[in-house]
Amino acid sequence: MKTKDQKQMKELTKAEEQVMQVLWKLKKAFVKDVIKELPLKPDGKPFAYNTVSTIVRILEEKKFVGHKAYGKTHEYFPLVDKSNYSNFYLNSFIGRYFGGSFEKMVSFFVKQNNIDLDNFEELMKYAEEQEAKNSEQKNK
Numbered sequence: 001m002k003t004k005d006q007k008q009m010k011e012l013t014k015a016e017e018q019v020m021q022v023l024w025k026l027k028k029a030f031v032k033d034v035i036k037e038l039p040l041k042p043d044g045k046p047f048a049y050n051t052v053s054t055i056v057r058i059l060e061e062k063k064f065v066g067h068k069a070y071g072k073t074h075e076y077f078p079l080v081d082k083s084n085y086s087n088f089y090l091n092s093f094i095g096r097y098f099g100g101s102f103e104k105m106v107s108f109f110v111k112q113n114n115i116d117l118d119n120f121e122e123l124m125k126y127a128e129e130q131e132a133k134n135s136e137q138k139n140k
Contacts, residue, residue: 009080009088010062019055020064020078020085028068028077031056 012020022037023029029037031053038047056076059065064085067074098104110120 008063009085011089011092012059012062012064012085015055016059016062016064019052019059020080020082023065023076023078024082028075030073030075034076 018038019034022034026033026037031049034056035046035049035052038052040046056065060067060076064078064080065076066079067076094100094102094105098108109115115123
């Protein structure tokens with residue numbers, strides 16, 4: 001079931017997602033802190049300050065990031081939980097590639113990756129445990 005936030009959510013580009021991964025990890029950060037955590041570009045150089053700053057501003061427009069101003073400097077923080085975005089993205093992915101069917105997705109990965117029955121049963125047991133844990137948290 002989609003929450004109100006997920007209905008309004010948009011998919012992130014690869015660069016936006018990289019920045020969000022850093023912000024989810026750090027909880028709050030200045031642009032220079034984000035740059036330190038990003039992987040280097042293929043040429044071995046870090047991303048340019050202006051590039052990362054632009055991506056962060058786009059994330060603000062998309063309502064993924066907020067900021068606290070200290071004069072002209074801004075400290076950024078996530079407004080969207082990583083788990084909410086992960087759920088949104090997975091549902092979107094399943095919708096696009098598997099007609100919205102989780103069963104079709106699992107079947108595809110079992111066939112493509114030659115997952116044996118023991119591994120599949122272990123995966124299902126883990127999923128059921130996580131679902132039970134989530135239900136307990138919701139009922140609190």
